[in-house]
Amino acid sequence: xxxxxxxxxxxxxxxxxxxxxxAGLVRMVRDVGLAEDFAQDALVIALDRWPESGIPDNPGxxxxxxxxRRAIDLLRRxxxxxxxxxxxxxxxxxxxEDDIDRALDGEIEDxxxxxxxxxxxxxxxxxxxxxxxxxxxxxLTTDEIARSFLTAESTVAQRIxxxxxxxxxxxxxxxxxxxxELAERLSAVLEVIYxxxxxxxxxxxxxxxxxxxxxxxxLRLGRILAAIAPSxxxxxxxxxxxxIQSSRLRTRIxxxxxxxLLMDQNRAQWDQLLIRRGLTALEHARKLGRTLGPYAIxxxxxxCHAVARTPSDTEWIRIAAxxxxxxxxxxxxxxELNRAVAIAMAFGPAYGLQxxxxxxxxxxxxxxxxxxxxxxxxxxxxxxxxxxxxxFERAAAMTRNEQERTLLQKRxxxxxxxxx
Amino acid sequence: xxxxxxxKATTDSEAGVLPSQELIDAMQKYNEELVKAGVLLAADGxxxxxxxxxxxxxxxxxxxxxxxxxxxxxxxxxxxYTLIExxxxxxxxxWALRMPDPHGFGQGEIELRQVFEFEELMEDPVSRxxxxxxxxQVDELKKA
Numbered sequence: 001x002x003x004x005x006x007x008x009x010x011x012x013x014x015x016x017x018x019x020x021x022x023a024g025l026v027r028m029v030r031d032v033g034l035a036e037d038f039a040q041d042a043l044v045i046a047l048d049r050w051p052e053s054g055i056p057d058n059p060g061x062x063x064x065x066x067x068x069r070r071a072i073d074l075l076r077r078x079x080x081x082x083x084x085x086x087x088x089x090x091x092x093x094x095x096x097e098d099d100i101d102r103a104l105d106g107e108i109e110d111x112x113x114x115x116x117x118x119x120x121x122x123x124x125x126x127x128x129x130x131x132x133x134x135x136x137x138x139x140l141t142t143d144e145i146a147r148s149f150l151t152a153e154s155t156v157a158q159r160i161x162x163x164x165x166x167x168x169x170x171x172x173x174x175x176x177x178x179x180x181e182l183a184e185r186l187s188a189v190l191e192v193i194y195x196x197x198x199x200x201x202x203x204x205x206x207x208x209x210x211x212x213x214x215x216x217x218x219l220r221l222g223r224i225l226a227a228i229a230p231s232x233x234x235x236x237x238x239x240x241x242x243x244i245q246s247s248r249l250r251t252r253i254x255x256x257x258x259x260x261l262l263m264d265q266n267r268a269q270w271d272q273l274l275i276r277r278g279l280t281a282l283e284h285a286r287k288l289g290r291t292l293g294p295y296a297i298x299x300x301x302x303x304c305h306a307v308a309r310t311p312s313d314t315e316w317i318r319i320a321a322x323x324x325x326x327x328x329x330x331x332x333x334x335x336e337l338n339r340a341v342a343i344a345m346a347f348g349p350a351y352g353l354q355x356x357x358x359x360x361x362x363x364x365x366x367x368x369x370x371x372x373x374x375x376x377x378x379x380x381x382x383x384x385x386x387x388x389x390x391x392f393e394r395a396a397a398m399t400r401n402e403q404e405r406t407l408l409q410k411r412x413x414x415x416x417x418x419x420x
Numbered sequence: 421x422x423x424x425x426x427x428k429a430t431t432d433s434e435a436g437v438l439p440s441q442e443l444i445d446a447m448q449k450y451n452e453e454l455v456k457a458g459v460l461l462a463a464d465g466x467x468x469x470x471x472x473x474x475x476x477x478x479x480x481x482x483x484x485x486x487x488x489x490x491x492x493x494x495x496x497x498x499x500x501y502t503l504i505e506x507x508x509x510x511x512x513x514x515w516a517l518r519m520p521d522p523h524g525f526g527q528g529e530i531e532l533r534q535v536f537e538f539e540e541l542m543e544d545p546v547s548r549x550x551x552x553x554x555x556x557q558v559d560e561l562k563k564a
Contacts, residue, residue, distance in 0.1 A: 012510035016457070109456060220505075223458035273461060273503075 006051045014043050017060045018139045023111035025067055026174050032118065033164040034071075036136065042067035109228040112137070114174045116225065119163075120189040123170045128163040129192045130199075131156055138217045148214050149199065186229075190238050190295060193218050193225070197242050201249075212249065219246055226281065236285035237296030243278030244302040247271040259403050263311045275306045297326045316346035333362045334370075341374055349381040369398035373408060380415060389415035422461065422505050422535035423512035425519060429497035430527040434468050434490065439524075446520040454504060459515065465500040472497075509534070 018039060025035035042063045056062040119132040134140045134148075142160065146153040177185045200214025222239040229235050251265040282303055285296040292300070301322045308314040323339035336359055344352020356375050365371050376391030392412035396405045432439075439447075454460035472489035491497060499522070506512045512532055521528040 008510050009514070012508060012514055015507065016511060016514060216505075216507075220458035224456060227452075227456045227458070277461070 003051050006055070007047065009055060010043075010046055010050055013055070013059045013063075014046075015139045017063055018043075019112060019115070019137045020060065020108045021063050021067060022136050023115040024064055024108055025071065026115055026118070027111050028068065029071055029075075030174055032115075032132075032136065032167055036164075038067045038071045038074075039063070041070045045070075110176070112224070113176050113228050116189055116221075117176055117185055118167060118172055118174060120185075120192045121167065121170075121172050122185070122188055123166055123172060124163050126192075126195065128159050128166070129188075130196055131159045132163045133192055133221070134196065134217060135160055137221060140217065144213070186232060186234065189225070190234060193222050194238060194242075194295070196221075197245075201245060215242075215246060215249065218242060226284075230284075231288065233285040233288040233290050234293040234295050236281045236288075237293055237299050240278045240281035240285060240299035241295055241302055243274045243281060244299065244306050247274035247278065247306065253403075257403065259407055262305060267309065270306070278306065279303060292325075294326060294330045297322055297329075301326075314345070316342055320346050333359055333365050334368070337365070337371060337374060344378055344381075349378045353378045353382065367398055369395045369404075369408075371395075372398070376408075376411065376415075380411075385415040385418055421508070421512075421537060422503060423509075423516075424533050424535060425502040425504065425512075425516050426498050426531040426533060427500040427502075427522045428527075428529040428531065429469070429499040430523045430525075432523065432525070432527070433499040434470075434497070436468050436470070439522075443520060443522075443524060447522075450519055451502075453518070454502070454515065459504045459506055459511075461503040461505050463500070463502040466498060468499075469497050503535070 021039045021042070022032075022035050025038050026032055029035055029038070045066050046059075046063060050056075116133070116137060119136055120129045124132065130149075131145055134145045135142065140148075142157045143153050146156045149156070176182070196214050197218035200212060200216075200218065219239075219242050222235070222242050226235050226239045247270045248262070248265060250271065251267075251269045252260055254260050278299065282296065282299050285292065285299070301319055304315050304319050304322070320339060320342035323335060323342050327335050327339060337356065340352045340355035340359070343355060353375070356371070356378060359365060359371065360375075372391040373395035376388045376395060379385075379388035379391060389412045392408050392415065396408035396412065399405050399408065438444075451460065451463060454463075469489040469491045472491065474487045474489070474491065476485045476487070478485055502519070504512065504515055506515065512534070516530055516532045519530055522530065
């Protein structure tokens with residue numbers, strides 16, 4: 001193996017193992033920043049030695065052992081200077097090589113879970129949670145994170161440094177919350193993953209309609225979470241939602257790079273493997289026998305579209321009922337808007353329009369481009385083209401996504417022609 | 421990107437000899453690892469070629485020829501596959517290397533093949549050209 005090949009292999013192993021490595025180290029040193037440093041140290045040592053010695057049989061265990069030794073060395077040296085490390089050093093001495101092997105074998109999943117709860121802790125801002133999770137659990141570089149969010153690398157780096165500091169200052173424990181707290185904290189974790197996914201799925205600004213890297217990372221993290229926390233129905237619900245939405249990624253843009261709406265997508269190109277995985281995940285959520293949460297309900301809605309062979313096969317009445325159920329647990333004007341669309345599809349545009357008009361006074365929807373966009377669509381279906389055109393133009397002025405703006409402008413122009 | 425790890429058939433798998441419990445356990449553990457890493461998409465084992473059917477087209481434009489199994493040449497047949505979603509070719513190789521030897525008596529062979537991505541099938545010259553032009557613009561701005 002050539003040196004550059006070895007380096008690529010080491011980089012790959014690092015990306016595969018770093019989350020587990022950091023999680024295991026956080027358990028020992030109780031400090032996310034220190035844990036990451038020790039893990040990085042181990043990587044540096046590997047980069048130095050592996051090209052000579054070859055890659056060890058169990059590289060994960062090798063990295064863990066090396067990182068642990070580094071940790072012990074450094075902590076012993078600093079112990080005299082800093083009281084804070086005394087306790088950590090004492091604890092870490094209790095870990096033997098066997099512990100490390102065992103940790104890598106089974107317990108590491110619990111550590112990963114604890115780490116996710118930590119990086120998605122409510123003491124951190126939403127942005128910080130996303131950045132820290134991508135960094136520590138997905139192993140992305142600050143540069144990759146910055147590019148995914150179209151922000152400067154320095155901003156992301158700073159966000160991560162601050163987040164680590166906050167976790168320390170607030171003494172956020174390395175544990176899986178229990179009882180009542182669990183539901184709340186779990187929903188914070190799921191929110192971070194779904195936020196990541198959505199940022200990738202439908203970029204809020206910029207030229208690209210989708211940024212696949214974030215979708216992939218969110219999906220992978222969701223799948224991991226489903227494997228290590230299998231008794232939580234909402235985890236399966238979220239995975240189902242992401243799998244099914246991902247199944248349409250390739251049909252969401254046409255060859256010219258323009259967005260294609262759900263009803264116009266080529267269903268033959270939907271990824272049937274991902275749909276099947278999504279339906280299975282949804283089944284897992286249902287089988288756990290608890291009331292379905294918001295992610296499982298949203299997944300059920302996407303599933304209705306996924307199993308409809310043609311747009312006209314869509315069970316709109318069922319979708320409207322699911323939105324009704326969603327509205328009851330998570331009341332939101334956006335969900336109401338979606339319900340209005342489903343009702344329009346199930347019972348006719350006039351019924352939908354009535355509901356949409358009721359939403360027009362809603363302050364939280366001011367500036368939300370989908371409101372005029374939906375209203376325009378319903379008006380167009382009712383043949384009220386002049387009004388429809390005005391709404392499409394309003395929506396075009398509001399959206400931050402350039403591709404979507406073009407689409408809306410086209411629809412406005414089409415109204416003008418048809419009405420011509 | 422997706423890769424398929426194809427496990428080649430062996431004289432044992434063709435003869436319908438079940439793998440040892442040890443190998444089954446090792447495979448199960450490996451699959452669990454794939455699941456816990458969030459990379460497993462699908463995995464299946466195939467029945468031996470005794471119940472297989474071959475459809476070939478010896479004459480271009482002619483009718484297909486249908487032949488029932490079993491077939492010879494175990495190495496040219498497959499006994500199972502595992503479909504994974506990974507970030508790089510190197511990661512796929514790394515996972516394939518971690519799979520247990522599927523035979524254990526010298527005939528074990530795993531073939532790693534990348535699945536065509538949609539983007540590769542739909543190379544889009546328009547957006548490529550746009551991206552290229554944009555890059556040039558940025559470079560010129562930097563120079564100025």
